[in-house]
Amino acid sequence: MRPHFEEGGRFHSFKSVYDGFDTFLFTPTTTSTSGTHIHDAIDSKRTMIIVVLALMPCLLFGMYNVGYQNHLACGMTTFPFWHLFFYGFLAVLPKIIVSYVVGLGIEFVVAQWRKEEIQEGFLVTGILIPMICPIETPLWMIAVATAFSVIFVKEVFGGTGFNIFNVALVTRAFLFFAYPASMSGDQVFVAHDSIWGLGGNVADTFSGATPLGEVATMAGSDASMHLTAINGAELSNWDLFFGLIPGSVGETSTLCILIGAAILLLAGIASWRIVLSVFAGGAVMSLVAHLTATPTYPASFLSVEQQLCLGGFAFAAVFMATDPVTAARTNTGKYIYGFLVGVIAILIRTYNNGYPEGAMLAVLLMNAFAPLIDYCVVQCNIRRRMKRAKVNA
């Protein structure tokens, strides 16, 4: 079969695709021709798949939560598990398919054009995109935004490993700035329509704001705030932690995010330095905001636990800030990068009522600064070496 795909073969235009599937199914028998004769069993395929695996708890919970929020919004009082899950599954699946088809399609074409192997980076990006978008985002918007970021954020720079910004986050940022009405407000975070008889149709007048969205509208109100679910029930900190609240599909449950974090850290895929320092930065900034709380900025009244559990903060800390390509690459740099991501995320969320959530912008901003942080760390090494030479000279 292989000869058909080689140069001059009938299906040569699909060589990259063929190689992609071949190496996916069978470990390549290429052996080392220079340098070390043996190699570690870890490769970029396994690395990426483990990240996808770590995202599964969040994704599955997110599907259930999509169904749960729909039922809640329809005023239903019974919550049959499989009904909710299948409703959510059917609501989320088309988005996953669209994101993969568009993104991988572009990757396949570019790989063939460059005569390269297909790279695995999009396996993670493709699952992240539907997880960080509101459930009501139209499919065509996901398609447009995915195409934009895969082409202009990744491929023009040279593909996986060369991008400056996190591809999935740019997709979301693109949607956020291009179609603000579909990406924020109180209508987009709860699925509105019944699917194949599952779930119910939500009334147009219904308001399903995320807790952070709620907070942002409370400007000038008194200090004792109460976060409420979409049916008006009060939300405890444990509710925020378990995540049965409106929000983008994958980010609501801090518990599931922590399970994902455990998988990534145990497998040694994500940098514990970054995860730790993002949470540290977020905690410090939340504490400062809380201690200097003022009614002008209602989010400043949120406690540290609430700040860390709400919105996309935890998700960004574990799955976005840790992207090794766009994060700082030196060990010292990782602490600085992570800490600033945490601080800026809470800073934006608290002191800019126009942006109820700042995690996305914080990570993208620090993506831009990561090379500068690394530059400084590398300069320290260089200066140490120069100093040593002078002392000896």
Place this chain on the structure above:
Amino acid sequence: MSITLHIKKGLDLNIAGAPEGDPTNATYIKPTSIALTPDDFPGLTLKPVVKEGDSVKGGQAVLADKKHPEITLTSPVNGIIKAIVRGERRKLLRIEITPADSDSSASLSTVSIESAESIKSLLMSSGLWAMIRQRPYDIVADPATAPRDIYVTALDTAPLAGNFDKIFAANAELLEAGVAALVKLTEGKVYVARRQGSAIPDIKGAEMVNVGGPHPSGNAGVIIANTHPINKGETVWTMDGFTLMRIGRLMKDGTANYDAYIALTGSEVASPGYIRTVIGADIKSLTAGRISETDEHKRFISGNVFTGENVGADGYLRSPYRQITVIPEGDDVTEFMGWASVSPKKMSVSRSFPGHFLHKIFRPDARLLGGRRAMIMSGEYDKVVPMDIMTEYLVKAIVSRNIEQMEALGIYEIAPEDVAVAEYVCTSKMPLQSIIREGLDYLRKELE
């Protein structure tokens, strides 16, 4: 006087086929053919000074450097030049010699070896000079430079490497004689590195370095970086314990000895152990009857699995004549979805493989086990390179041919072997050793 180093970063692999037994009892194997390979001596441009069919004596020059004709490679035995093998564009690949008898030493005149110059010229005419390397550039030492220090590594921490402490201990007086000659070649010190708790006694005249920790702690580069790092403009010479021992014998009684103690290792060796032979011996004689009889393709490596040369079953022992490793090639293995494997047989530093937690002996083959990618993961190299060098940034500086940045990031301190472990662990399967070698060669070409 001694220094003790505890190296923390690095990696020791549990691979099947560690050598057993005592190297002092190693059986002597007479090779049926011997070859000298110019590629083993970077920095030299070697030209043959003999013709095919000539008969040569042990210790007689067969190759000489173009720039410094006094630097020679000598025939290790009495014999006949069988072939001068050339490759593409007439590049000299090797000189093959058929040995006449088993005597692998030669008596040379040692009339006056008091001055540094006479020591140097004796080393060069005996062929031992070519076994001395220098940093920067990791090439055969330039006799015109005065080294800041000389480092001798009487230990090898590479996977499955032999432990030759007993041989060095039994020949301590030769090491001493060698050190006595080397101190005349440098204004600095002669460091002799040994394993912590080694049987090698303190050598008079040398600064002993007791090294502990995982590979690459025994590499000269790592020991230098952790004792007295190299700065721009400085030169340090390095050699292994056997070279020092050969120099010692030459200085002591004028005998140039070309014996080599070899650890025959690897999962495909039936009974891994030690043998004694001559430098450049043919692999076939050395391994005959000692390889497991399976149908699998095998890879014959002269050296260790990190830095050795793939010489094939018909190849020859290559510098630094200490080890042969035979592992499965792996190109005849069909593995379904290997990236998803949870098999405990997979060897990895990643905790995503169950084998990582089992203290098992692995049997790795030569497959890359993944595709080459751009650099994706960060911090992987830092965990296994125990030097104050930011490997990733140095590699990037080399790839972009930025000389200023290469110098600033410490290219003068490093040799390809120092990043071999990083190359092994790299998720993106980067050919780091080749990149470092390219960088060193490029720098030398531009600055000379």
